[in-house]
Amino acid sequence: MKTKLTEMLGIKYPIVCGGMMRLAYPPLCAAISNAGGLGNLTAAMYKDKKDFTAAIRQVRELTDKPFMVNVTLLPSIGIDNKQYHAYFEACAEEKITVMEIAGAPLNRFEDGVWFKLLKDAGVKIFHKVGSVRHGKHAAKAGYDGVIAAGVEEGGHPLNENVATTVLTPRMAEEVDVPVITAGGMVNGRSLAAALCLGADGILMATRFVATKECQVHEKVYQELINxxxxxxxxxxxxxxxxxxxxxxxxxxxxxxxxxxxxxxxxxxxxxxxxxxxxxxxxxxxxxxxxxxxxSIGLIHEVLTCKELLDGMVAEAKEIMTRNCALFD
Ligand SMILES: Cc1cc2nc3c(=O)[nH]c(=O)nc-3n(C[C@H](O)[C@H](O)[C@H](O)COP(=O)(O)O)c2cc1C
Known part of the structure; x- marks a missing residue:
């Protein structure tokens, strides 16, 4: 597959894993990247620069493919500025391919010094937002892309409660950077729909919990299916x-x-x-x-990341081809 996102990041499929506290560890991150998507390493799980750098290197031992680092800039989650500095320094020094910033805008955090430092180090930065207003701000401030997260998403959807089906095409209308859509993305149908809505890729989290490499308890898998x-x-x-x-x-x-x-x-x-x-x-x-x-309603089985991603892309292609034939 070729989209603005796959071209920018050098990945096979435009399918990204979102930050997942307590779950997005190196094995899952690498498994997703090895399967052709973009794995996620969630910084908040690591207490200092040494720990976090070790995790980055662990991912690199498991894959030679690009992956994403999530930093959630929310003072309320109990991370102090020293810890944030450690994450940003490590990402710049290790030349991470791309970061997902959630919460407050990084370009306004401490007068934008970390934003500039990361950009100067060649790190691409995407901002996860729930409104077109915030997406436009991000594009203007120099982010490399936006993640448009609709109200269906797990985690912290913006309280404007705009659904993915409207937020995605609105974002695509208003910004000239790649748009990744999030919230309710789960299978080949979602991927096909997101592309039709104007997205350059999709981000999922809940669906990745139901993969073998996420290594959660058997009861969690059953609950996700039920x-x-x-x-x-x-x-x-x-x-x-x-x-x-x-x-x-x-x-x-x-x-x-x-x-x-x-x-x-x-x-x-x-x-x-x-x-x-x-x-x-x-x-x-x-x-x-x-x-x-x-998206939990659309999870019916636990798969490996490779089975999931290959299956999604094949399903999306089949749907797109079948729908094109409707116009013959
Ligand atoms: C278990 C879990 C933990 C999450 N933790 C974070 C997090 O630490 N930081 C963050 O930005 N988003 C977090 N999220 C939100 C996801 O990154 C993503 O935006 C959202 O889940 C996408 O919607 P979906 O779950 O329907 O795919 C989490 C989501 C899940 C399911």
Whole structure:
């Protein structure tokens, strides 16, 4: 496949993995890149520059293909500026191919010195945004591309709640840099649809959890297959950081607290990371925050990354060809 994205990054398929706290470790990252997509290494999982640099080098031992680093610039996730400096320095020194910046714009962080340093080092920078306004700002500020994340996505969709089907073509109308669409992307149909909507590639996260190389507990795989598109909810508007997560005891409690006007202190214990490894490694899915997207309804099997990506591209090609024939 050839799109503006595959050409810019030197990848086989325009299929990217989004940042995934507690999951986007080197083995999964490398497996996705080896399968022709763009794997993701999520910086926030590493405490300092030494640890993070070691992780980058581990990915490089497992693949010689490009991969992406996610840095989520949100003070509320408990990372201090020293840690951010460590991530940016490591990315520049290791000449990472491309970064996914989520949250605050990097070009405004500390007067843009890190943005400039990374650009000068030849690192491409994409900003994940939920609105055309933010996408236009990113393109004007010199980002190499934007990730247009619709309200269907897991993680933290912007509270403007614009769906992927509208956000993608609007973004493509307004910016002249490559657009990667995110939120609800899961199979060959999604890939074909995204290209038709004007995207140059797609980003998925929830779907990559259901791959063999993600190495989550068997119960997690079963839950991803069993739960449906209406099993996720939006929470967190009352504390100024909207999120989408799988409905369970903890999220039901959060919604109840928010409905009666309870504050951050009451909400935090239910959504803090303390349950993280119990969820993914032990399969305890009833408690804690499980950030998944509506795309969970379209996950029917656990595949290797190669099976997933090859299958998606073949399906997209078949759909595009069949639909072209409708015009004969
Ligand atoms: C388990 C999980 C963890 C995530 N962690 C992060 C993160 O640390 N930083 C970030 O920018 N996005 C994070 N996200 C959001 C994804 O990168 C991506 O934007 C979103 O999930 C795409 O929607 P999809 O899940 O429907 O594919 C996470 C998503 C999931 C499913």
């Amino acid at each position: 739960r449906q598109e209406n099993d996720t909810v939006l929470y967190g508007n009352s504390i100024g950081l909207q999120g989408r997560a799988l409905m369970n005891e903890s999220i039901a409690k959060v919604l109840e607290i928010e409905a009666r006007g309870g504050g951050l202190e009451e909400i935090l214990p239910h959504i803090s990371g303390i349950y993280g490894d119990d969820i993914w490694r032990e399969g305890k899915m009833d408690t804690g925050l499980i950030p998944v997207g509506q």
